[in-house]
Amino acid sequence: MHEMSIAAEILDQVIEQAKVNNLVRVSEVTLEVGFLKQVVPELMIIAFESITTDTIVERARLKIVEVPSIAKCNECSYSFEPKINNFLCPKCERADVNVISGNDIILKAIFGEVKE
């Protein structure tokens, strides 16, 4: 369910980018997925395939690059890699952090045929 709602957003962005860049067909999409988004790559690929049917993105390969998470403690500024269930700063033992990486999904690149 989660992957499905995100896949719909990705498709919108891909189609928009394709239009802007005169692509008539998209064959590959590269996505950066932050660890904290808890996206299951296999499920995302299935969701993406099912949603791209009958669009210029049909049968495009979805490449997912996973980005690890980094949190920075608001108390002592120490940076660490949190676990999904544990954001405690190893120094302060409190979870009061700013997530500086791993909390985004970014469309990195699309590859396809351009109109001549």
Next chain:
Amino acid sequence: MANISVVTKKRILDTNDQEAAKTREAFKEAGLFAVNLISSPGSGKTTLLEKTIEKLNPEQNSAVIVGDLETSRDAERVAPFAKEVVQINTGLSCHLYANQIQESLKGLNLSEIDFCFIENVGNMVCPGEFDLGENAKIILLSTPEGDDKVAKYPTIFRAADLVLLTKCDLLKVLDFNMDRVKEDIYKLNSNVKIIELSSLSGQGMEEWLSWLKDNRTSFIGAKAKFVTE
């Protein structure tokens, strides 16, 4: 035909976030405090709204926006208490989008409203990804759901501005480890406020109402300061 590679840096969900930012601006303008209520189905969101709005009346006016896959039953339940009610049927979508909130606000006279309660679609995962322009995300966990749910759905609890542990009247018949739940929340978000609540017995209601009023006051106070600066 030539093949080309297009390099972008587009954040997915940017469009939704931009819509949400517009809504947040409109709320600020109108001086109303908006909350997004998120939980699994049946954890007591609508019941709490009925009780809450009844208590806020007549001094404060409330608007309710309810998202459900189908039916307008929740809207009918809160209608006797709220000044404005909008039901959104999301059909297949398991969460609300910012633009649906924008649409809902169109018919409302925001300046007459003090609190806007958005009851999201019952789901502990997707609503967390979609900002609606609210001032606070409130996560409800009802005690019968079990004390392992924070550990199972950590992301939504990390995003919370307030956690309501609901149906606490049932604690005596449940094997629910309150310390474990609080500890699990502390590991994700050590600053978040937690209120033990029961819409049935009234436990925690005063604390909840104070939280709402205090947060609205500081939000509006911030606005007043902003204007004079």
